[in-house]
Structures are given as C-alpha cells and as structure tokens.
Amino acid sequence: MRIDLMGRRALVSGSSQGIGLAIATELARAGATVVVNGRAQEKTEAAAAAVRAEVPEAEVQAVAADLASADGAASLKEEVGDLDILVNNLGIFESRPVLEIDDDEWRRYFEVNVLSAVRLIRMYLPGMMERGFGRVMNIASDSAVVTPLEMVHYGVTKTALLAVTRGYAKAAAGTGVTVNSVMAGPTHTPGVEDFVGELVGDDKPWDEAQSQFMKEHRPYSLIQRLIEPAEIGNLVVYLSSTQASATTGGALRVDGGYIDSILP
Numbered sequence: 001m002r003i004d005l006m007g008r009r010a011l012v013s014g015s016s017q018g019i020g021l022a023i024a025t026e027l028a029r030a031g032a033t034v035v036v037n038g039r040a041q042e043k044t045e046a047a048a049a050a051v052r053a054e055v056p057e058a059e060v061q062a063v064a065a066d067l068a069s070a071d072g073a074a075s076l077k078e079e080v081g082d083l084d085i086l087v088n089n090l091g092i093f094e095s096r097p098v099l100e101i102d103d104d105e106w107r108r109y110f111e112v113n114v115l116s117a118v119r120l121i122r123m124y125l126p127g128m129m130e131r132g133f134g135r136v137m138n139i140a141s142d143s144a145v146v147t148p149l150e151m152v153h154y155g156v157t158k159t160a161l162l163a164v165t166r167g168y169a170k171a172a173a174g175t176g177v178t179v180n181s182v183m184a185g186p187t188h189t190p191g192v193e194d195f196v197g198e199l200v201g202d203d204k205p206w207d208e209a210q211s212q213f214m215k216e217h218r219p220y221s222l223i224q225r226l227i228e229p230a231e232i233g234n235l236v237v238y239l240s241s242t243q244a245s246a247t248t249g250g251a252l253r254v255d256g257g258y259i260d261s262i263l264p
C-alpha cells in the first residue's frame, strides 16, 4: 500500500509540540499541505520550521489561534480556508485529586478537550461533505476507556470524544467523509519524559528510566516502552488516506497494547 496525500490540505490543532507536531510532520511526509497551530505565533512558526527541517519539500502554514474559544476558532477558519483533513489533537491534562476538581475546572476541560473539536468539526464537516471527501480524526486516549483516578476530568473528556466521533460519523453517512477517534497510549513527549523522571528519579539514563517506569507504572503495556509520537502520526496518515475509506465511526488504538481488552 502506497499512501499519497498530495493535493490534500490538513489542519492539526495544538501542533506546536508533542504528538501534534509529529502528526503534522508525518502528514507532510506523505505529501499533504499542513497547517500547524498553537496559541503563540513564534512557537507555532518554529513548529512549521521544524516540519520543513524534517521534510524539506513540505508546504506548511503556521496559524496561531486559541482554539479554546469560539473567536479563536473563527479567526483560524478565516486564515486557513477549506480543509480535506482535520485532526483534533488539542488536549490538556494534569493530575488533580478528583474531589478537588471544581465546576470551573470541569468546564475548562470540556471547553478545551471537547468543545474545541466539536467547533472545528461543525466548521469543516459541511464543506467536506459537499465535496465528497474528508477525514476527521479526534485524538483520544487510553484514558477514554480506563478512567485514570489522578485525572478523572481528563478521562471523561476523552470518553466524550469517542461519542462525539460516532455522532458526527453518523452525520456524514454516505458522503465519502470519515470520522474516527485515535486512542493514543503512553507516549514519549517532553512532558511525559519529565513525568517519568519524577516517578523513577531523573539521575538514570533514559533507557533505564523508561524501562523501570513501564515495569512499575505501566505493566499492562505490551510493547513495554513509550510510544514514539511518529507512531501515532502513522495511524493518522493511514486514516487520512483514500485507502481507509471503509473505516469510520470507530475508535482505533495506537496504545502499545496498553488497554487490556480485545475490543475494539
């Protein structure tokens, strides 16, 4: 199977670092024109430069916009125009004792992790349906199905994204547009590297720290290492392709086998 995304225009929300940046890079590598996004202009432009450094022929646009707000989403739409591929990657997470999460924090998580995706889908899905092709991917997490006690609010928003996905896939039925969730597992991002250091000690070589972290804190992972961000990007590239035309309305796992389940 040769995947070619030439001629496709993609947006990855929250892609100035981490998994989003890796997704943008892999989409560009497959030939798509890519829009990268974050809240700060300079950091977003640096991310676009990082994609070009990795894929010299890439066409990349940097658009700074705060997608936690309706105004931010509207300003992004004005700059970006039509899209063939929408990757709702933006998501925030932080440990918080569940009994201390107040109404404002619950609202903030819903606004950033769920409503930001819903807004962009509402903006871009009708055009995709009219043109008879489109790919929407919502980046969920193992936390969507295994609610983490240390961040219940985060898990709840990721569970909601699976339902959002199913709902909009139904809305796009029969149009050539697919809508899927991608459930990422524990991934090797700078934030997670710090988290590993905090748990197992930051004086160890990375391989040893990672291995101890997986054994002690992620024993269910079948790959017994963190997932590299590009591995999430690879699944997104496949789902973005014409070859993935019969996969819609579902939740696909790129979790290193972390979720102890035979479905989905």
Ligand SMILES: NC(=O)c1ccc[n+]([C@@H]2O[C@H](COP(=O)([O-])OP(=O)(O)OC[C@H]3O[C@@H](n4cnc5c(N)ncnc54)[C@H](OP(=O)(O)O)[C@@H]3O)[C@@H](O)[C@H]2O)c1
Residues within 6 Å of the ligand: 013, 014, 015, 016, 017, 018, 019, 020, 037, 038, 039, 040, 043, 065, 066, 067, 068, 089, 090, 091, 092, 093, 112, 139, 140, 141, 142, 183, 184, 185, 186, 187, 188, 189, 191, 192
């Ligand atoms: N890391 C993991 O192990 C893991 C596992 C499973 C799922 N996931 C999911 O994967 C996605 C990416 O995670 P990550 O770890 O790569 O995240 P990250 O490193 O924290 O990056 C978040 C990105 O979003 C941007 N951002 C934050 N708030 C924004 C806003 N209001 N509007 C626009 N952009 C905003 C940030 O840039 P600025 O700060 O410059 O705005 C940054 O580029 C999330 O949905 C997360 O839930 C992550």
